Amino acid sequence: MARMTRPLTTPSVAQQEQEREREREREREREREQVPFPLPGAARDALEGLALGDAFGERWFRRFRAPEEAAAQIAARITPQESPWHWTDDTAMALALVRVLTFQDAVHQEDLALSFAATFLADSARGYGYGMHRLLPVLAERPEGWREQSRTLFEGQGSLGNGAAMRVAPLGAWFCEDLDEAVAQAAFSAEVTHAHPEGVAGAVAVAAAAAIAAAGRGSDAPSGAELLEQVLAVTPEGAVREGLRRAAALPPETPPTRAADLLGSGRRIRASDTVPFALWSAAGHLDDLADALWSTAAGLGDVDTTCAITGGVVAARTGVSGVPATWLTRREPLPDWVGAR
Numbered sequence: 001m002a003r004m005t006r007p008l009t010t011p012s013v014a015q016q017e018q019e020r021e022r023e024r025e026r027e028r029e030r031e032r033e034q035v036p037f038p039l040p041g042a043a044r045d046a047l048e049g050l051a052l053g054d055a056f057g058e059r060w061f062r063r064f065r066a067p068e069e070a071a072a073q074i075a076a077r078i079t080p081q082e083s084p085w086h087w088t089d090d091t092a093m094a095l096a097l098v099r100v101l102t103f104q105d106a107v108h109q110e111d112l113a114l115s116f117a118a119t120f121l122a123d124s125a126r127g128y129g130y131g132m133h134r135l136l137p138v139l140a141e142r143p144e145g146w147r148e149q150s151r152t153l154f155e156g157q158g159s160l161g162n163g164a165a166m167r168v169a170p171l172g173a174w175f176c177e178d179l180d181e182a183v184a185q186a187a188f189s190a191e192v193t194h195a196h197p198e199g200v201a202g203a204v205a206v207a208a209a210a211a212i213a214a215a216g217r218g219s220d221a222p223s224g225a226e227l228l229e230q231v232l233a234v235t236p237e238g239a240v241r242e243g244l245r246r247a248a249a250l251p252p253e254t255p256p257t258r259a260a261d262l263l264g265s266g267r268r269i270r271a272s273d274t275v276p277f278a279l280w281s282a283a284g285h286l287d288d289l290a291d292a293l294w295s296t297a298a299g300l301g302d303v304d305t306t307c308a309i310t311g312g313v314v315a316a317r318t319g320v321s322g323v324p325a326t327w328l329t330r331r332e333p334l335p336d337w338v339g340a341r
């Protein structure tokens with residue numbers, strides 16, 4: 001039996017704080033170990049890159065700097081000095097989606113509806129669009145009704161917005177060993193909130209690009225046109241696919257501002273005027289995340305979302321360690337369960 005002893009000295013405040021921090025770390029470890037399907041490295045990288053792009057892109061909106069100032073700073077590659085860079089709905093929904101994958105290794109649509117809804121109710125001030133403000137509180141009450149409810153948006157057509165595309169790159173990386181599975185799971189993930197075929201097609205295209213980027217780790221990157229052709233091959237017919245076809249034909253040296261004019265950079269917040277430009281930019285900078293994000297930001301438009309898409313796809317291949325260290329310290333952290341960068 002251990003002999004009871006009195007401590008010689010009372011722990012200092014600093015020691016007590018250290019002990020509390022060790023206990024918090026043990027708690028985080030337990031949380032990470034509890035999920036049946038731990039986050040694979042490429043999916044974590046895509047999630048980190050998506051959040052970085054989202055937070056970086058958000059800085060170029062008018063509420064932070066005037067459009068002329070934003071354009072000049074992007075052209076001169078002047079990093080925003082303010083801190084922190086908060087991430088927005090793009091990252092919030094990506095986290096909700098990846099969390100479902102860690103429990104099920106697949107998209108179970110009713111559970112995903114509930115995950116999106118719970119994430120929204122926990123923090124609805126992340127810049128969600130009009131459709132999600134209408135839909136997600138309803139799904140919180142009745143997640144099993146997701147199919148009918150998602151179709152009621154936009155006069156019964158379902159949303160053709162870019163919201164299913166903006167959150168899906170980590171899913172593509174998750175299923176990178178099987179492109180057909182990545183495509184199928186991306187479509188399931190989109191339907192829960194974006195029932196219109198164009199909303200689904202945008203998600204399919206982004207997930208496919210991320211899957212191909214992740215699968216190619218350790219080997220030479222395909223050319224931009226090659227990547228876009230592979231994505232085209234699995235994207236359903238429609239306006240998103242047509243935009244990707246035009247993107248694939250665009251010379252890689254095209255200035256990004258010109259590419260944004262030709263392809264659209266999300267000003268209409270549709271998948272079809274967002275995904276082609278974001279993927280063109282990713283495809284042209286598959287080995288350099290910082291270059292990819294500067295290029296995408298130059299297109300302005302729905303710039304948190306274009307940068308979230310580009311960032312998720314490129315980081316699925318590169319990770320985020322190549323960007324300037326200040327970008328990572330300024331970006332709002334992700335929840336502990338995502339794990340270390």
Ligand SMILES: [Mg+2]
Pocket residue numbers: 088089090126127304305
């Ligand atoms: Mg956003």
